Amino acid sequence: MAKRITNRADDYSQWYLDVIKEAKLADHSPVRGCMVIRPNGFSIWEKMKAALDTMFKETGHENAYFPLFIPKSFLSREAQHVEGFAKECAVITHSRLKSVDNGVEVDPESKLEEELIVRPTSETIIWDAYRGWIQSYRDLPILINQWANVVRWEMRTRLFLRTMEFLWQEGHTAHATEQEAVEETLQMLEVYRTFAEEYMAMPVITGVKTESERFAGAVDTYCIEALMQDGKALQAGTSHFLGQNFAKAFDVKFQDRDGEHKYVWASSWGVSTRLIGGLIMTHSDDNGLVLPPKLAPVQVVVVPIYKNDEEKLAVAEYAAELITRLKHSGISVKYDDRENYKPGWKFAEHEAQGVPVRVAIGPRDVQNGNLEVARRDTLEKNIRPMEGAAESIAELLETIQNEMLQRARQRMNEATRITDSYHDFKRTIEDGGFIYAHWDGTADTETLIKEETKATIRCIPLDDFAEPGHCMVTGKPSARRVLFARSY
RNA sequence: CGGGGCGUGGCGUAGUCCGGUAGCGCACUCGGCUGGGGGCCGAGGGGUCGCAGGUUCAAAUCCUGUCGCCCCGACCA
Numbered sequence: 001m002a003k004r005i006t007n008r009a010d011d012y013s014q015w016y017l018d019v020i021k022e023a024k025l026a027d028h029s030p031v032r033g034c035m036v037i038r039p040n041g042f043s044i045w046e047k048m049k050a051a052l053d054t055m056f057k058e059t060g061h062e063n064a065y066f067p068l069f070i071p072k073s074f075l076s077r078e079a080q081h082v083e084g085f086a087k088e089c090a091v092i093t094h095s096r097l098k099s100v101d102n103g104v105e106v107d108p109e110s111k112l113e114e115e116l117i118v119r120p121t122s123e124t125i126i127w128d129a130y131r132g133w134i135q136s137y138r139d140l141p142i143l144i145n146q147w148a149n150v151v152r153w154e155m156r157t158r159l160f161l162r163t164m165e166f167l168w169q170e171g172h173t174a175h176a177t178e179q180e181a182v183e184e185t186l187q188m189l190e191v192y193r194t195f196a197e198e199y200m201a202m203p204v205i206t207g208v209k210t211e212s213e214r215f216a217g218a219v220d221t222y223c224i225e226a227l228m229q230d231g232k233a234l235q236a237g238t239s240h241f242l243g244q245n246f247a248k249a250f251d252v253k254f255q256d257r258d259g260e261h262k263y264v265w266a267s268s269w270g271v272s273t274r275l276i277g278g279l280i281m282t283h284s285d286d287n288g289l290v291l292p293p294k295l296a297p298v299q300v301v302v303v304p305i306y307k308n309d310e311e312k313l314a315v316a317e318y319a320a321e322l323i324t325r326l327k328h329s330g331i332s333v334k335y336d337d338r339e340n341y342k343p344g345w346k347f348a349e350h351e352a353q354g355v356p357v358r359v360a361i362g363p364r365d366v367q368n369g370n371l372e373v374a375r376r377d378t379l380e381k382n383i384r385p386m387e388g389a390a391e392s393i394a395e396l397l398e399t400i401q402n403e404m405l406q407r408a409r410q411r412m413n414e415a416t417r418i419t420d421s422y423h424d425f426k427r428t429i430e431d432g433g434f435i436y437a438h439w440d441g442t443a444d445t446e447t448l449i450k451e452e453t454k455a456t457i458r459c460i461p462l463d464d465f466a467e468p469g470h471c472m473v474t475g476k477p478s479a480r481r482v483l484f485a486r487s488y
Numbered sequence: 489c490g491g492g493g494c495g496u497g498g499c500g501u502a503g504u505c506c507g508g509u510a511g512c513g514c515a516c517u518c519g520g521c522u523g524g525g526g527g528c529c530g531a532g533g534g535g536u537c538g539c540a541g542g543u544u545c546a547a548a549u550c551c552u553g554u555c556g557c558c559c560c561g562a563c564c565a
Contacts, residue, residue, distance in 0.1 A: 004500095004526090013559075013560090014559085017558085017559090028557070028558080030556085030557090032556080032558095084564090085564095087563075087564085088563085088564070121565095150565095152564075152565080154563085154565095155489075155562085155563060156560090156561085156562090156563080156564090161565085162564075162565070166565080168565085215565090223565095234565095235565060236565090237565090238565070270565080272565065274565060303524095305523065306523070307522075307523055308523095311523095341526090342523060342525090342526075343523065343524065343525070343526095344523085344524085344525035344526055344527075345525085345526045345527085346525090346526085347524095347525050347526080348525065348526045349526080351525090360524065360525095362523090362524050363524095364524075365524090372524075488565090
């Protein structure tokens with residue numbers, strides 16, 4: 001078999017690129033740092049969207065849409081926020097082109113009076129709108145989400161993980177009380193955790209970011225952190241408690257029950273197409289993409305095998321029966337009857353594309369009332385009866401979904417260590433993985449560790465590892481262990 | 489912004505050092521044999537070698553400039 005995908009062990013980042021290429025998830029675009037998301041990739045995103053959107057609706061949120069362009073002046077309203085995003089904003093300065101001899105150029109006469117920023121995130125324009133919507137406590141809470149694209153002018157990009165333009169959702173909520181806004185922030189964090197585990201089969205650690213990793217403009221940034229196969233951590237989603245920062249910056253007040261005018265409390269939360277990168281690096285192998293059934297564009301592919309027209313017909317009829325039953329059970333299935341490819345070729349292709357279950361049907365199977373069923377995740381093949389196939393395959397899909405999570409969790413656990421010795425930390429961080437250790441809570445120590453080991457504090461975990469101890473670097477007291485890793 | 493690499497049919501590349509008919513694999517078209525893990529044989533079509541200058545009888549190859557992309561680091565989701 002011609003090997004088109006680099007082995008993970010040889011070159012992990014080349015492997016990652018090869019998987020994306022072979023699974024036809026995305027292409028590099030003519031513009032540096034941007035990507036074309038191909039149908040296979042976009043279909044995964046659509047599945048993610050559908051599941052998340054349902055979860056958002058179930059927790060009381062509504063979708064809305066705010067503009068792509070933000071007046072430059074808005075960005076300067078919240079001091080921390082400006083600082084965080086100023087260096088990576090695309091700025092629109094002109095409104096038209098004009099024809100010249102060999103093409104077009106910017107028409108200098110079309111210079112804008114106020115330049116526009118292509119949104120790197122929408123807090124500012126949304127809070128500007130909220131000011132007009134909120135007067136009374138009766139107008140609260142506002143629970144809005146938007147599905148959108150954003151642009152961040154990144155220096156270094158990587159397909160799905162960090163592109164200059166990416167797709168995401170951003171929730172923006174406004175509340176009458178601090179407690180309610182904090183509860184919202186934590187609730188959405190939990191939604192993300194649930195989604196990552198139940199749909200992506202990607203276990204995550206939840207926690208709160210240190211000041212240096214906090215979202216610009218937030219009081220607290222909560223996150224879900226996943227561990228990739230190469231031992232690097234990936235921030236897979238964030239949920240921010242914004243306090244009254246944006247309410248103050250955009251003068252959003254409400255009159256409370258007690259008649260007092262008060263600033264509104266806020267949260268924002270988001271996940272992006274980066275999740276697809278996380279999905280790839282959590283499950284895929286040297287043969288290509290491996291997808292959890294709940295997010296697979298096609299859950300079952302049926303490949304017919306035949307030598308002549310007679311066999312072809314018999315197989316097709318048999319397959320049609322199976323496909324009807326699978327569809328009836330709510331399973332998405334594709335019949336791959338392309339004439340121009342041989343079965344072996346199709347097997348390899350569907351494997352590269354991560355189709356969770358492959359069913360091969362040949363004359364022998366028709367004869368014996370069987371199916372050959374192969375699992376993408378374990379590459380196991382077995383023969384099972386046509387009778388009850390829809391049920392048994394539905395069950396198999398569930399098994400695959402569950403076992404993928406179990407395996408990923410086991411891998412994460414095996415790559416997670418605890419240490420009290422900085423010497424030990426420096427040594428073991430080389431192997432990748434998560435390390436729980438004590439930290440004195442200062443930015444100086446955090447920076448020192450980063451400089452010496454390239455590891456950062458991924459989060460301060462919410463529940464676990466709360467026992468007090470002493471900072472592994474300075475020996476100063478520490479209330480709890482924090483989670484370290486090298487990260488994407 | 490630093491370091492490295494690469495631009496040659498749709499894709500992947502050889503050729504570049506040492507200038508002289510642009511080659512190979514995959515894909516594509518046609519015909520046939522095939523078909524339970526990326527099949528085989530035969531016949532075809534397709535490239536102004538990233539771009540712009542220069543040197544030369546002659547440039548993918550040498551010189552100058554320029555554009556772009558990828559990878560690795562520093563910054564970020």
